Amino acid sequence: MTQNPPPKSQNPKIETYPSPSKSNPNRQNRENPPQKSQNSKIETNPSPQNARKLPLNQVIKGILFVILIGVLKYSEHFHQNLVLVLHYLYIYLTLENLLAFVTILTRSLSGLDLKPHFNDPYFSSSLQDFWGRRWNLVAHSILRSAVYEPTCDYSAGVIGRLWAPLPAVLGSFLVSGLMHEHMYYCMGRVRPTWEVTWFFVLHGVCLPVEIVLKKALKGRCRLPRVISVPLTFGFIVVTSYWLFFPQFIRCKADVRMIQEHGEFAAFLKNVF
Template structure:
C-alpha cells in the first residue's frame, strides 16, 4: 500500500502538471485541429498513467477520472466545446478540478435576471434524498458485505448459485456508488461550493432501455458520451439517412464507444491481477446498443399507437438489464478477481489504521 500511495501521488502530480499545460494551450492555440494536435500528447499520457497503479479502488477510480472523463473533456475542449470552454473562461484551479472530476459548474452571472424556479429548486441528487434514505442504503451495503464475506468463508459455498452472488455484487456496487457520490457531493458543496454531476436516478424504475440508459443509469457517462460521440454521429448520418433514422446509428456508435471504454477500465483493473480481457463487457454494450436501436425503431414505426402498461415495460426492462448483466457484464468482476482484491485492500487499510493507532498510543505512553 505504501508503494501504491507513492505512485498515486506521482500520477496525480503528473495529471495536474499536464492540465496546467492544457490550460496554457487553450490561451495560445485557437480551437480546432491546431489545439487538438497540441492536446493529443496529454491524451496519450492520461491513457498511460493508470498503468502505474494496481489497486482496485485507487487504480480503478483514477483510470475512470483521467483515461475516460478527462480525455473526453479535453477532446471537447480542443474544439471549444464542453465545460472547459465556458464563457467567461474559468480559472486555472477550476480548470484542473473540472477536467478530471465530475464537477458541475453553476452559472451565476446573471445577477439582474429574475430567479428561475426550475433552477433554484433543482438540487443535486445528493441533496434531494434525505438522511433516512442513505441510512437505509448504508445498512443494505453492510448486510450485502456480510453476505459476501459469508459466501467467501463459509463451508456451504456449493449451495449458493454463482448467478445469485453476481446479483448481490451488482446491488452492492450500485448502493456503494450512490453512498460514495453522496458523500463526495457533500464535501464538494461544503468546501468548494460546487456540485457533482448526477449519477443515478432510481434506475430500478426504468420503463424502457431508452429511459434506463438515457435518464437514469450512469448519467455522468451519458453526459460525456452525448456531445463527444452521439451528436457528431447524429450530425453525420442526418445528411445520409435523414433526421428521422439518424438517431439509430448514433445510438449504436455511442454504445460501441462506451463498450470499448468500459473494456479499457476492466483492462486497467485486470492488469493488477495479470489477466487478459475477455471482451464480455464490450459485447454487453454492443447487445444493448442493438436492442435500444430496435426499440427506437419500433417506437418510430408505431408512432404512439401501441404502448405496454408501465408496470409490464418496467419489469421487462429491469429483467433484461439484470439477465444480460449477469451473463456478460458482472462476470468480469470475478474474472478480474475484484471481489478478492477489494477485501484484501480493506484488510490492508484496516491494518494500516491499527498500526497508526498503536503508534499513537505508544507515543502518548512514552510522554
C-alpha cells in the same frame, strides 16, 4: 378640512396603496413577505422535498452497502446466481455511495450542488429510460457530447437526419464497452474476452430497435409500468449474467474491492 376628502375618493388607488405604510407599517410587512418567500423558494431551494429525501436515502444505501460487504465475504457458500445478484447490487451501491460522498464533499467545501449521477435506475420502464435518464448520468453526458453528437452529425449527411441517431447510439455503446474492457484489464491484468463489449453492443442494438418501435407505434400499445419495469429490469439482469459479470468475476475485481474496503475501514478505525 372638508375639502380634502373628495380628492381621496377620486384617486382611491393612489391614496389607499401608500396609506398603510403611513398609518400602519406592520400591515405592509405582513403583506409583502409572501412574495419574498415565494421568490426565495424558487431561487435558493428549488427542490426542498428532494433535499429532505436525499440524506435518508443515502443513509439507507450506506447501511445496505456495509451489510453487503459482510455478506460477500461468504460468497463461496452461495449459489452462483445469487452471487451475481449480489455483485450487481455491489456495483450499484459502490458507485452510488462513492459519488454521493463526492457530491456532499463538494457541496460543503464550495457550495456547488452537483447533478445526481443516478436517478433510481431500478424504476426504469425501458432501455431508453434506463440508459438515457437513470443510469450513470455523468457518463451519459460525456458520451453524448464526445461520441453521440459528432456521430449523429456525420451520419445525417449519409443516411439523413431521421435515421442518424441509430448509428450514433450504437457508436456510443461501442465506445462504452471498450472503456469497460480497458478498466477490467487495468483491474485484473487479464486478457480481454470481449464479453463486456458485446454486452454494450447488444444494448446498443436493442435500444435503437426500441426507439424505432416507439416511433412506429406512436404511443399506441404502451405497456403499463407494472409490466414494463420488470421486463426492463429482467432484460438488464439476464444480459448482465450472460456477458457483463463473468469477466468481472474472472479478474477478481470484487475480491480486490472488498479487500480495499476492509483495509480502508481498518484505517478509519485506527484513526478515530
